[in-house]
Amino acid sequence: MRLALDQAELSREQGDFPFGVVIAWRERALVIQQNGETRDADITAHAEMLALREACRRLGRRDLSDCTIYSSCEPCPMCSAAIFQSNIPRVVFALFRDDLPHIFRKRKIRIAQLAEDWAYQPTVIGGMLREEAVQPFEGLKLPLRVVPQYHRAPTV
Numbered sequence: 001m002r003l004a005l006d007q008a009e010l011s012r013e014q015g016d017f018p019f020g021v022v023i024a025w026r027e028r029a030l031v032i033q034q035n036g037e038t039r040d041a042d043i044t045a046h047a048e049m050l051a052l053r054e055a056c057r058r059l060g061r062r063d064l065s066d067c068t069i070y071s072s073c074e075p076c077p078m079c080s081a082a083i084f085q086s087n088i089p090r091v092v093f094a095l096f097r098d099d100l101p102h103i104f105r106k107r108k109i110r111i112a113q114l115a116e117d118w119a120y121q122p123t124v125i126g127g128m129l130r131e132e133a134v135q136p137f138e139g140l141k142l143p144l145r146v147v148p149q150y151h152r153a154p155t156v
Contacts (some may be wrong), residue, residue, distance in 0.1 A: 001022075001092065004072045007047065008072035008133070008136045016037060018035070019072055021050075021069060031054045067086075070093070080115075091122050103140060
């Protein structure tokens with residue numbers, strides 16, 4: 001988890017939102033990844049998505065049932081679905097969305113609810129190193145993706 005938190009800090013230092021992920025295979029770090037949404041100008045470039053792609057590429061398969069994912073923050077619904085599609089049996093994260101109400105909008109569907117809807121049930125552990133994980137978010141305001149002015153239709 002500390003490696004994921006280091007990546008979150010690095011992500012912020014490089015101008016992106018502070019999210020970091022590690023995918024472990026055989027109890028060793030296989031992939032260490034930071035958020036790339038701003039860097040890559042790609043709304044799907046969440047740290048989890050980038051890490052999952054790289055883990056599948058490195059292992060040469062899409063089944064990651066022998067891996068564990070560590071994330072600095074609770075995965076969003078997109079990332080959760082990708083995690084479940086890859087059959088990762090253990091998901092560990094530091095921060096819950098509710099830990100940062102000034103950053104995250106409320107969601108009715110969270111990783112725990114999504115997990116209930118899948119045929120296989122991953123172990124989901126939240127709150128690991130929670131106090132340390134908050135530090136990269138200190139001083140951040142609302143990100144662009146939740147600011148209402150960015151949800152308006154473009155003027156022609």
